[in-house]
Every structure is written in C-alpha cells, then in structure tokens.
Amino acid sequence: MDHGIQANSSESNPSQGHVSHLALDIGGSLIKLVYFSRKNDVSVDNKEEKSSKETVLVSNGDGKCPVLHGRLHFAKFETSKINDCLEFIQRNQLHLGGFQHHGVPGSEKSIIKATGGGAYKYTDLFKEKFGIFLDKEDEMDCLVAGANFLLKTVNEEAFTYTNGHKDFVQIDHDDLYPYLLVNIGSGVSMIKVDGDGKFERVSGTNVGGGTFWGLGRLLTKCKSFDELLELSHRGNNRVIDMLVGDIYGGMDYTKIGLSSTTIASSFGKAISDNKEIEDYNPEDIARSLLRMISNNIGQISYLNALRFGLKRIFFGGFFMRGHAYTMDTISVAVNFWSKGEAKALFLRHEGFLGALGAFTSYEKHGFDDSIVRQLVQKSPVSASHAGYKIHGPLNGERNENESIECSVYVN
Template structure:
C-alpha cells in the first residue's frame, strides 16, 4: 500500500507518553512514568498551531495547561541551543485568538492555556541564550513544585537534553540559578516526534519539486516508522509504538560535517549563509554525471539517465586552479551531495528494518526548500517511488519538545474541565490536491465534536482507573519480591 492511501483523519490515539525501555527500570520509576503518560495526554490534548501555514517553527496553543505550570526546556546540541517555553495568555491575547477562530472555539469555562514558543541560538554564542532567558523572564511563572530552596534563593529545575545539558550545567546554575533535570536525548526526540504526529494538524508535509503539501496522519497506522534526525551528526531511529524505539544506526556525516567543509571551501560564516550561497550555484559545474561519461543518452541498460550523478565533485581535476571554481557552485554541490547521501542511507536502513515510512527532523533541514527537494528526490529515486520523505514544521525542536512533555509537575486532578473545539478556515492547504481545511459545518457537527471531546475525557478517566489497578498489582509484586 502506498503511503498516500493512508492519509485519513482517525481518532486520536492514547497514550503517547514517555519513551524508554521499561525493562531496566525500578517498579517505582515505572509507576511514575505511567502517571506521566496519563498527565501528558490530558494536559496537551487540543493543542493547535498558531500563525501562518508557511511559518517555520510556529507557536502552538495549549488550551488545557493549568495556571501553576511552568514549562521550559532546553536542547543543547553541538551547534544549536533550542529553547521551548510557555507564555501565558492575557485577556487581550485570548480575545484576539477567539476572534480569529470565531465559531471554531466553544468553551463553558476559562481557557487556562498558553502559547508554546520555539527559539534557537548558536551554541558558540551561549551568552545570547542566557541573556534571552533573563530578558524574557521565562522563569517568573515557576510553580513551587519546580523550585527548591538553595541558601537564600530558589533554584529552578527545568528539563534539559542534549550533550550541553551535561557540559553547560554549571554555567546555567551560576548565571541563572537553574538546575537541569537531564533527559535522554534520543528518547526526547522520539517523544517530540510522536506528539507532533499524533496531536498537531498541519505539522507533517511532503516537499517535492518546490511544492509543499500538508498531509494528514492516520494515527491508527502511524507505527512503525523510521525517524531520521539530522543534527551535527545523524541518528536513525526505528519507532514501533508509544514507548518503543531503537536507534538502529547513524552516521557522522551530518550537518556539522557539511558546514565544516563549507567553511573550509567557501569561507561562509554560518550555515544559513552556506544555504544562501547554494541557491545561486550549479552542482553540474563540479559533479561528474553519467552523461559526461556515456554521452547524452546516458546508460539506459541500467536505467541511468544522462543527468544522474556518477561522482560528486568528479569534475574537479588538475587542469583548473581551485580558485577558478565559484563558491556558489561549491556550495550547491556540497548540499546536493549531503542530501543525497542522507536520502540513500535512510532508504537502505528503512529497507533493512522493514519500514515503509520515513520522517525527517533535525536543525540542519532548516525548512530549506532545496534541502527537502533533494532528500525527497533521492528517496523517491532509490525506493523506486515506494517511499515518500515526510518533514515536520518543528523539525529542529523534537528533543526540546520531548523533554518538555516529560514534565511530571502537573497533575490531571488540577485541570478545570474545559470544552474545547478547534476549527480552521476551510481550503487553507491541500492533501493531494484536496482541501484539508476543516469545514465549518452546522450545530449537529459541532455537537459531534463536543461528544468526541467528552469521549476522550472519559477514556482518560478509564485509563486513570486502570493505572490505579496496575499500581496496586505492582505494589503486591514488590512486596512478594521482598
């Protein structure tokens, strides 16, 4: 079955929660994680993207977060620091938001939520990140549960992931009085990806030949899939369910590699500058094609067109001085080589793992059209059209979002029941040429949506009861072991 055939709008799946191997954990830890999964589903249900559909890393509205929750997480990588933080709605903001969605929102109680924001800084400029956190005062809403007394002041505990959560822990402690709760990096990436794919509309999309098409994810047929996270290096993770994943492999040939080569060869000062240079270059000036070897007919016996690349940088030889090559052409060739390399490895790993779906995330995609087009073309070529490349709008914040979603300081019992119906203007994007906007409908349709919300709330309550029973059984097992 082709991926296109599964683009439907099913019910939401429960739950998506914390992602770890439970076999290596204590019974108490298992019990805490079960509670965390239930809290997570209830608190973050109903989230919806704010802003323009073309906006990269748009804010997300969370309608059900209680007032005493302080949400902030950091993903500190080798190249970038990704900050995910919650800002509370004031009355004016809420009025503007409800006006925009008009009849699309119905509530019989105050909406307690806020907007989740996504900001990034270069790790080498860590001071800028710290100054931002100080100026924005994102810690002011910290609840007492998140704070502990340290001498005469309070130390705020926040979720942090990535290697920098260890490397720079003392820096943040000294400058901001912050203590890191360190989260596993791969686990956080998977939690973030699962949440976005299961809960957020207009998040996943394909990008081929310059055309961006949003897709609907069939939550009943999401797993298994391969998650390719392109950071300074690349991790390839097989995700088989909520709470089930395996890092299959990876490659050191990642974004950091390409940027390093780009700096050496083009003297660009940033990755964005490199991407801009690539837009004005032509890889055919340096890449050796099949046509260069076999002529304009290519190699039809083995289905190799004349335009197929036979050797990246294959035209660079001793007859021309290196200074004669344009830096724009060098950048374009580097980018194509990098993206094709990632696409081919992703295809091979997916094939060996028996997977037919591949999602791409990571900060080195940058929402860059040529990067996504190249990955899509390469994957389509090597899979013979059987696998599509699917991208995420919050591609670079999977780890930070996943770390934030592990928050254990909010309890389901603190939530005020809130009936929330979200609706988007019709015709705002397409799914294979058809309108993906939610039709306005009539009162009976809205009533149906309301019933669905109530059904989900009842399902959460049922899971809570099941969780209580499981806790009792675990306690009995623990006593028997003792």
C-alpha cells in the same frame, strides 16, 4: 541574530502573559528553546468559536469549560553564542517559570528540563547565571517524544516535498507506528519508532549538518550555516559534479536506469578541470556539497527503512531549515532508491523535536501542573475529543519566527 519569537503579534510577547515550562535542547551546533506563555483563563460556550488567529473546539457536554489560551514559542541560537541565549532568557524572564525539584516546597533547586550534550557541558553556567538546575533528559527519548507530540497534535505538521510542491499529509493516529525518524543535526540518527516510548536507534551517519557546515566553511569562507544555505541556493552543482552524461557523451545509461543528469561522482569534475579552489564559484561548491550530503542521507535512510519494512520516513533536525533544495534532494533520493514505494516526509517544526520532548517530560516526572498534562494527554483528533487545538500560520508555511497558538481545556 533571529531569536525565533513571533514579532507580528503583540500577544506573542512573553512578557505580556505568564511564562512557564521552558525546555532546552543544547546541541553541538544549536540551542533550541520551547516555552509556553498563557493568557488569562476564560470560559467559552460549548460551540466552535473562530477568530482570525485561532479556532477553539469545545466538547464537554453541556455548559462551559475553563480554557487556558496561550502559545508555544520556539527560539534558536548558535551554541557558540550561548551568551546571546542566556541574555534572551534573562531579558524575557523565562528562567522564572521553573519548578521546585521534585515538587518539594522550599527546595533550593529550581529546575528547567534540558536535553542534548550541552545540558551536561553548560549545567554549571546556568546554575551560576540563574541559580537554576538543568534536569537532564535522554536525547533519544526526547527526539521520539517530540516527534510523536507533533504528529499527534499539530494540524498539517507532516508534508511531502517534490518538484517544488508541498503536500500536507493527514496522519492516521491509529496507523502512525512503526515509522523511521531521521534526525539530522550535526550528525544523523535513524530511529525506528514503534510507539510512545518504544524505539530503537538502528543506524546513523557522521555525515550530517555539521559536515555540511564544517566543509562549507573551509571551502567557501561562509561565517554561518544560513549563509552557506543561501549561497547554495544560487549555485550550480553541475559545474563541479561529474554526471552520467559526462561519462557517456551526454546520453543516459538506460540499461541500469540512470539518466544523463544523475550524479556519478560528487565533486568529480575537480579531478580533471586542472583548477584551484579559488577558480570555482563558492555558490557552486556550496550547492555540490549540499547535494552530496542530502543524497547520502536520503539513500541511507531508505536502506534502513527497507531493513525493517518501513514505508514512512520522517525527517527532522535543523539541517533542512525548510530549505526547498535540501528537501527536494532527499525526496528524490528516497523515491529513486525505493522505486517510488517509499516517501520522504518532513516536519514543519523539524528542529525542535528534542526541545519539545524535554517540554513534555515535565508531566512524565510528576510535576504538579495541569498545562503540560493537558497538552500531552489531550489530542485534537476531532471535535468529539476534549482537548486543545494547535495552529501554525494560515498559509501553511513555517518560518523561524513561528509560535503555535494553543487552547488548553482544563477538566
């Protein structure tokens, strides 16, 4: 199991620094963790200071500014293997960074912020294992807060993906809202976001990541979501999908704008092939299934954006996993149905929106700690703003092992 902790830097080991602010998003399929680990406080001169791992921007007038260096770490586990998650938390002592409930000294309830249905389902388990109380945050509140946090603070967070090419998008913070947030987990929620804490869940679909995994497991015998994704990478959906060209003798249906390669019916060839399931390659089944679900999500997302006149659609959730074919399929669907007027935008930290939202809620509820307050309130728009700078990998590629380098300037 990939535990999602950066392994190529000794500084990413949480045991080497003070760990705090563990936050959890316990979903139906996956558990997502976010936590902050900091190094020793240092002071830096009022100038840019660069290294191979981070860029520090300080702008606080003359003199020096105390700064907390650290990382935001990300980890994920299958919910069905929650004991692996508990062992990871205990081994790295992440539960020791909790807060006394409502900041009352001597309180017996050390709390950890959590969201998702599992925050209710497993609350007794965490209490028995660690003696901690899961303080539950609303799932939709956390998804929106996490998305806003990323879009306002992380450089090169949002990007488009078309024909195998990734283009990062510069977000204008003054023109961020409104947008449509499509969170693809086990199911799909579509949320119209109008500002900080201002949102409405306008639609959704029960055909999501859980559908892909569940049907894929039944049809291919894959044992994990990632195995199914890898299988789809090697498949050819045209073996199973009925295309427009299959109906029109290899020709386009130009009158209504359909090319011969457009899918007319997902799994449609299985009707006339006179084959049993064992006669099909699992790779082709996985590919067709992924294409069907991704196309469906892309189309429904655009139709909801159209309802509210939204041109910007952000896709989050662990369904995509940074998988090229999934993102490309969603992009093509949005582009096709909008006639090129709308763009699908993806997030590098797509699967951790809820956990990040739970992380930021420490400050919202008045816990007396400067770290989250600085992270939430300070935005690195330019060097003229005191704040912190977050950096992902230098090549712009996100992977499951990524942590984010942070520098928090304490006023």
